[in-house]
Amino acid sequence: MQPPKKIKKTENNTLETIWPDGEVYEVSMEKLRDECPCVHCKGETVIFSSYIPIKSPFKAPGFYEIEKIEPVGNYAINITWKDKHNTGLYSWELLKEISEKK
Numbered sequence: 001m002q003p004p005k006k007i008k009k010t011e012n013n014t015l016e017t018i019w020p021d022g023e024v025y026e027v028s029m030e031k032l033r034d035e036c037p038c039v040h041c042k043g044e045t046v047i048f049s050s051y052i053p054i055k056s057p058f059k060a061p062g063f064y065e066i067e068k069i070e071p072v073g074n075y076a077i078n079i080t081w082k083d084k085h086n087t088g089l090y091s092w093e094l095l096k097e098i099s100e101k102k
């Protein structure tokens, strides 16, 4: 999958991605963070047991704010949130999937 041509933070606290085929997606930071694919947020299934994280209603300051975005190879971005959470890798596929989700 081709990487997006452009990834940028907009003024309305959304992330805009522009793809080589001309498609433009915009996704809110809330959605992006709530869909963080890392083990802490999404849990994991190990044989015979699964770990399901408890969603705390308390959100740390900066929970929905991006501090920085770094490319990972040519297939994903790593987002560091202002509450220092940075273990989620967003592949291009995942980015599109989250953006399309209602």
Ligand SMILES: [Zn+2]
Residues within 6 Å of the ligand: 036, 037, 038, 039, 040, 041, 042, 085, 087, 088
């Ligand atoms: Zn996470």
